[in-house]
Amino acid sequence: MLETILAIKKQEIEQLYLPEEQPAEHVSFKNSLQNSPYSAGLIAEVKKASPSKGIIREDFNPVKIGHDYDKAGVQAISVLTDQHFFQGHRDFLTDIKKVVRVPVMRKDFIIDALQVIESSYIGADAILLIGEALEPKKLHELYLQAEELGLEVLVEVHSEETLEGVLKEFTPQILGINNRDLHTFETKLEQTERMAKLAPKESLLVSESGIFTYDDLQQVVSYGADAVLVGESLIKQDHIGQAVNTLMNGVRV
Numbered sequence: 001m002l003e004t005i006l007a008i009k010k011q012e013i014e015q016l017y018l019p020e021e022q023p024a025e026h027v028s029f030k031n032s033l034q035n036s037p038y039s040a041g042l043i044a045e046v047k048k049a050s051p052s053k054g055i056i057r058e059d060f061n062p063v064k065i066g067h068d069y070d071k072a073g074v075q076a077i078s079v080l081t082d083q084h085f086f087q088g089h090r091d092f093l094t095d096i097k098k099v100v101r102v103p104v105m106r107k108d109f110i111i112d113a114l115q116v117i118e119s120s121y122i123g124a125d126a127i128l129l130i131g132e133a134l135e136p137k138k139l140h141e142l143y144l145q146a147e148e149l150g151l152e153v154l155v156e157v158h159s160e161e162t163l164e165g166v167l168k169e170f171t172p173q174i175l176g177i178n179n180r181d182l183h184t185f186e187t188k189l190e191q192t193e194r195m196a197k198l199a200p201k202e203s204l205l206v207s208e209s210g211i212f213t214y215d216d217l218q219q220v221v222s223y224g225a226d227a228v229l230v231g232e233s234l235i236k237q238d239h240i241g242q243a244v245n246t247l248m249n250g251v252r253v
């Protein structure tokens with residue numbers, strides 16, 4: 001699956017044009033995650049659909065969801081901007097950034113320098129770079145380019161092998177462990193446990209995907225996660241604010 005996504009992404013990049021640059025005030029992604037009142041920082045995701053689950057939410061209003069997340073007290077918002085597989089859009093990010101206080105991360109399959117510039121232009125505070133999608137050298141190049149543009153980076157890996165390759169090149173400030181294998185879509189929280197053992201102490205550790213309940217959250221925190229990235233379980237709920245509370249506090253407040 002990942003190969004198919006990347007092949008289509010390459011074609012898209014050939015046609016990519018830059019939008020008008022949005023004036024955006026940057027908010028620190030890492031600081032926000034580190035200063036969570038919960039047992040971990042929460043990155044809440046705005047995602048309509050995914051290749052593994054199909055459409056997750058029919059009545060999808062990205063700005064309303066972003067606004068509700070912000071009001072509910074999340075530490076950061078991740079916005080899926082990939083159109084083809086996730087039914088996202090880069091305008092979703094621009095529109096959400098205008099109405100929230102928390103940092104906004106662009107979630108896409110970024111493999112080219114032009115997309116990093118695009119991320120800055122649309123108003124992102126941070127971007128995702130996927131270890132499984134990039135050679136370590138290229139990943140580091142894009143990471144440095146992003147930093148120069150004032151963007152923070154979440155470096156995501158799934159496998160031990162990928163992480164080892166990245167760490168030979170550099171130490172990311174923020175390291176995400178994707179519990180979902182992007183080739184098979186198999187998702188298990190124990191992936192965080194295995195990978196946390198190899199993660200550098202200096203990196204802020206984010207556990208991503210497949211976190212549905214307060215118990216799931218406690219489980220990944222016990223493995224060493226400093227933050228979590230959660231999409232489906234929040235997006236599916238009618239009341240997003242309540243869903244955030246139930247997930248992070250274990251009770252409805």
Ligand SMILES: O=P(O)(O)OC[C@@H](O)[C@@H](O)c1c[nH]c2ccccc12
Pocket residue numbers: 045047107108130156178208209210211229230231232233
């Ligand atoms: O909806 P979930 O299982 O809570 O997962 C959110 C997020 O981790 C997932 O959307 C994701 C993690 N890494 C990605 C890379 C590309 C697209 C999507 C993703």
